Amino acid sequence: DGRVTKEDVLNHVAYLKIEDVQKPYVPQYLVEDKIVPLTNIQKSMFKIMTKSLQIPHFGYSDEYSFDNVISFRNMIVQSNNQFSIKKISYMPIFIKSFSVALQQFPILNASIIEEEKDGGDSNVIKIRYRSAHNIGIAMDTPGGLLVPNIKNVQTKSIFEISEDLQRLQEAGKKNLISPTDLKDGTITLSNIGTIGGNFLSPVVVCSELCIAAIGRIQRLPRFEIIKDNITGEIKEQVVAKNIVPISFSADHRIIDGVTIAKFSQRWKNLLENPALLSVELR
Numbered sequence: 157d158g159r160v161t162k163e164d165v166l167n168h169v170a171y172l173k174i175e176d177v178q179k180p181y182v183p184q185y186l187v188e189d190k191i192v193p194l195t196n197i198q199k200s201m202f203k204i205m206t207k208s209l210q211i212p213h214f215g216y217s218d219e220y221s222f223d224n225v226i227s228f229r230n231m232i233v234q235s236n237n238q239f240s241i242k243k244i245s246y247m248p249i250f251i252k253s254f255s256v257a258l259q260q261f262p263i264l265n266a267s268i269i270e271e272e273k274d275g276g277d278s279n280v281i282k283i284r285y286r287s288a289h290n291i292g293i294a295m296d297t298p299g300g301l302l303v304p305n306i307k308n309v310q311t312k313s314i315f316e317i318s319e320d321l322q323r324l325q326e327a328g329k330k331n332l333i334s335p336t337d338l339k340d341g342t343i344t345l346s347n348i349g350t351i352g353g354n355f356l357s358p359v360v361v362c363s364e365l366c367i368a369a370i371g372r373i374q375r376l377p378r379f380e381i382i383k384d385n386i387t388g389e390i391k392e393q394v395v396a397k398n399i400v401p402i403s404f405s406a407d408h409r410i411i412d413g414v415t416i417a418k419f420s421q422r423w424k425n426l427l428e429n430p431a432l433l434s435v436e437l438r
């Protein structure tokens with residue numbers, strides 16, 4: 157009936173052998189029209205996104221102060237660690253704090269199960285609450301957009317997540333991301349800020365209920381309220397702050413706006429106060 161099932165996606169991913177991964181054709185200075193077939197990754201994106209856009213999307217955006225994450229990351233980078241990590245980017249901190257925030261909002265990590273009812277009545281719809289936080293990372297690779305996931309983030313440290321991310325990035329550069337890495341994602345993060353952009357409208361992956369997108373971290377003027385220690389007077393002043401824009405999309409058939417707003421507040425609180433994040437780490 158034209159629907160893309162989870163099975164279709166997994167089968168498609170499974171047959172993407174290394175030799176099949178083609179670089180997308182990027183035309184330059186065209187002097188005449190050119191027609192080219194889609195690459196396998198483009199075909200897969202076409203199918204999944206067509207299915208995804210059947211989901212009624214709810215969008216929500218906010219900006220988070222990033223100053224404390226910058227200091228937190230500098231502290232981690234300078235610490236001696238026993239892991240084989242060349243460099244820690246902001247991404248493992250985003251990923252771990254996202255997972256900690258998710259613990260209170262398992263609905264965002266859930267999926268929908270639709271079972272056909274005998275006798276032609278309307279389908280039975282169930283929610284699968286998933287215990288594993290397999291966080292998909294939208295990744296720009298030479299073959300195109302891929303979304304491998306880091307499995308069981310809820311059990312991993314920031315260093316371990318960083319190791320997984322580096323492994324996936326290295327594999328991505330060589331078109332060697334395995335089908336296992338592409339399977340069983342439960343929720344997605346997309347950091348487009350490495351390239352540019354501010355707020356965006358990410359598209360929920362059809363087997364998930366929520367996606368968050370990170371925009372460019374920028375130093376911007378913002379008002380700050382300060383209290384004069386001597387006079388007790390409350391004043392407003394303009395200060396330079398590092399700000400990161402965050403955008404969410406969620407499946408509005410299951411997720412309401414209040415849930416996303418509360419989740420965002422929780423994630424924001426953890427990122428703006430990394431000390432709170434560290435006390436919640438297992």
Ligand code: CAO
Nearest residue numbers: 245246247294295296301346347348349350370371372373
């Ligand atoms: N704003 C500004 N700078 C950022 C940033 C942000 N939101 N996120 C990361 N950066 C910086 C990093 O700090 C790093 O700089 P330094 O080395 O000076 O610290 C630099 O950008 C490069 O980061 P990176 O790419 O090495 O690593 P990462 O872990 O931050 O990102 C990944 C990993 C996979 C998200 C990224 O490589 C990528 O592929 N981004 C594109 C994602 C994408 O395609 N999204 C769209 C999906 S929908 O079509």
